[in-house]
Amino acid sequence: MNEDVPARWAAARDTVLLDGFHALKHALRFGAEVPVAVAADRGAALRLAAELAPDVVGRLDALLVEVGEDGLARLVRRPHPTGVAALARPVEREPAPGAPVVVLDSPRHLGNIGAVVRLAAGLGAGGVITTGTVDPWHPNVLRAAAGLHYATAVVRRDVAALPADRPLYGLDPAGADIRTVDLPADAVYAFGSERAGLSAAVRGRADALVSLPMRAGVSSYNLATSVAMVLFHVRPPAAG
Numbered sequence: 561m562n563e564d565v566p567a568r569w570a571a572a573r574d575t576v577l578l579d580g581f582h583a584l585k586h587a588l589r590f591g592a593e594v595p596v597a598v599a600a601d602r603g604a605a606l607r608l609a610a611e612l613a614p615d616v617v618g619r620l621d622a623l624l625v626e627v628g629e630d631g632l633a634r635l636v637r638r639p640h641p642t643g644v645a646a647l648a649r650p651v652e653r654e655p656a657p658g659a660p661v662v663v664l665d666s667p668r669h670l671g672n673i674g675a676v677v678r679l680a681a682g683l684g685a686g687g688v689i690t691t692g693t694v695d696p697w698h699p700n701v702l703r704a705a706a707g708l709h710y711a712t713a714v715v716r717r718d719v720a721a722l723p724a725d726r727p728l729y730g731l732d733p734a735g736a737d738i739r740t741v742d743l744p745a746d747a748v749y750a751f752g753s754e755r756a757g758l759s760a761a762v763r764g765r766a767d768a769l770v771s772l773p774m775r776a777g778v779s780s781y782n783l784a785t786s787v788a789m790v791l792f793h794v795r796p797p798a799a800g
């Protein structure tokens with residue numbers, strides 16, 4: 561391995577891990593600052609980029625340092641199948657106005673949070689705010705989001721600091737059927753945790769509770785699929 565890489569990796573403070581080619585590709589595409597990026601096999605990574613993401617080949621060519629399989633395993637505990645990893649600076653920004661903001665109220669499952677960030681990025685939501693203790697920039701969240709944190713706003717806030725300038729709709733199976741409610745794009749949509757649902761604090765902030773239709777006998781949908789249905793229903797401006 562290039563002698564310099566472990567030292568640069570260790571010295572890159574205030575960074576998050578981008579685990580795998582796709583996370584690095586999206587991070588570069590959406591403007592992340594990436595102080596160090598490595599590949600087990602640089603040639604293979606650049607060929608993958610040429611095939612899947614020609615727009616970032618130049619930046620990858622300038623950034624990627626070959627470290628070999630063993631070198632990558634020394635830097636990252638469980639290397640991604642694409643043999644690529646990088647460190648990037650997280651971005652703290654406020655959700656964009658004019659598009660729906662997703663609140664995840666004390667989510668637990670890192671894969672769900674990542675899937676929601678990916679949905680928010682793809683459908684042009686204003687951002688994702690999490691409450692509770694889980695870090696939405698955790699490496700497993702970034703991996704599940706394929707690095708799309710850089711394409712939307714992703715922040716953790718206390719319930720008391722949720723946006724107060726837009727209506728807040730709480731998603732709950734006991735709410736009014738979503739098909740009967742006129743939902744604005746410029747609003748906050750709050751979803752409960754996988755186990756406990758919406759907290760009393762977020763319910764207390766909600767202007768209305770809204771439900772997704774379910775066949776009798778089904779208790780609830782998965783958190784990320786609920787967000788997908790709501791965002792598709794609301795249609796953020798960027799989603800057409």
Ligand SMILES: C[S@@+](CC[C@H](N)C(=O)[O-])C[C@H]1O[C@@H](n2cnc3c(N)ncnc32)[C@H](O)[C@@H]1O
Nearest residue numbers: 731732733751752755757758771772780781786
């Ligand atoms: C897995 S569910 C939580 C289930 C939890 N046991 C409960 O009692 O609410 C996670 C979140 O997805 C949303 N959700 C799931 N199914 C829903 C439905 N049919 N209508 C509205 N929201 C739903 C809610 O925000 C819910 O808090």
